[in-house]
Amino acid sequence: MPTTPTLISVLLLFLAASAVHAEFSVQTPEFTQCALAQFSWDQTKGPYNVIIANQTDPADLGDHDSTSLSWNVTIPSGWNVMISVEDAEGKEAWSRPITVKPSNNTSCLH
Structure with missing residues (x-):
């Protein structure tokens, strides 16, 4: 029986390392x-759905096969916005919060 806790400990460490x-x-x-x-994200299983979450209406940038956009x-x-990327397996990743910087160009605003 003394090896059982060691085996369980090794398995738990392996699972924790795999999760990281x-x-x-x-x-x-x-x-x-x-x-x-x-911007880019880690490669997992594509396609990747990319959304820019903002204060009023999220911008859905669609599905992409590459890992950059x-x-x-x-x-x-x-x-303040955040980028959300969801892979084909439902895993989701978020950027840190981003504050949009000013410019003199307003041509893209509705």
Whole structure:
């Protein structure tokens, strides 16, 4: 019986280490009003659904097979947003909060 706790401990450590390596994350870029922004995320199983969660109406950027995206920031300066990426297996990753920076360009705002 003395080996049972050791075996269980090793299995728990293995599972914990596997969970750390399975982490799915999104790079947090800078966003500037009406400017092109590029961001990426860890590769898991695509396609990936990308959403920009904002204060009023989330921007669904659709499904993508690659692990990076260029997007014209159509959100006013000063707003706080986050990027949400969901893979084909339902795993979801979020960026840190992003405050949209100002610019003189307002052509993309509705």
